[in-house]
Amino acid sequence: MRFDVISLFPDLFQILTWQGVVGRALERGSAELHLWNPRDYTQDPHRTVDDRPYGGGPGMVMKVEPLQAAIEDAKAVALHSKVAYLTPQGRPLVQDTIAEIAAAPGWILIAGRYEGIDERLVERYVDEEWSIGDYVVTGGELPAMVVMDAVMRLLPGTLGHQDSARTDSYVDGLLDFPHYTRPETVSGARVPPVLLSGDHQAIARWRLQQALGRTWRRRPDLLERRGLSSEEQALLDEFMRTHRDTG
Ligand code: 9WO
Secondary structure (H helix, E strand, O other): OOOEEEEHHHHHEEHHHHHHHHHHHHHHOEEEEEEEEEHHHHHOOHHHHHHHEEEHOOOOEHHHHHHHHHHHHHHHHHHOOOEEEEEEEEEEHHHHHHHHHHHOOEEEEEEEOOOOHHHHHHHHHOOEEEOOOOOOHHHHHHHHHHHHHHOOOOOOOOHHHHHHHHHHHHHHHOOOOOOOOOEEEOEEOOOHHHHHHOOHHHHHHHHHHHHHHHHHHOOOHHHHHOOOOOOHHHHHHHHHHOOOOOO
């Protein structure tokens, strides 16, 4: 997997290489990260990368020529990569989309600044517009890093790759079940006894029931979208009966 990121602040992306699953993926070469700074493509003494918006108003837009030159150079090298722009106006990313992104050979990610980029560059170069959530941050860099982190943990040979195999098996489309570790008592609160029983089937059943119950309570929209098997419905019914009026 190859990522080419277009950003006025390429140094921000160093943090990805420092540690963890993503750092190792980049070290191992199962992913590559290339950075393109529009400022390197400026021609004027001030190295100007912003410009005033037509129609007026506060704020600035990314200057067209340096950004366009950076995109062209990235495309000339990353021949098989499509172009994605990180923007609150984009398609909301969900785990299924992340898996589709991970299946491509590479992506050119545009991390905008200011009030964004000229719409004609979107029309000419951008294949996909992605949103990581309905909020605005100061630039596309952090959203781009979120996407790369979510994608790289799915690449073969990473921890998340195994985790995604687990997710595919039974809790797919549900919130996670609660986790416990030692000690058995924390400030008087005990571990649910079933987890100490050694009965793997009972544990799997309890975890699925917890995942179903939490999803029903916290994210009913996810359940609506996914649907339930008759066994899952039975587990959820039991959860609703036993947790009625309780936290
Ligand atoms: C800035 C601004 C200033 C004054 C008036 C309106 C304004 N809108 C913006 C704005 O949306 N700036 C964006 C900053 C331009 C594109 C890059 N930036 C960005 C991307 N902020 N948040 C994202 C983003 C990307 C993906 N998912 C969630 C948020």
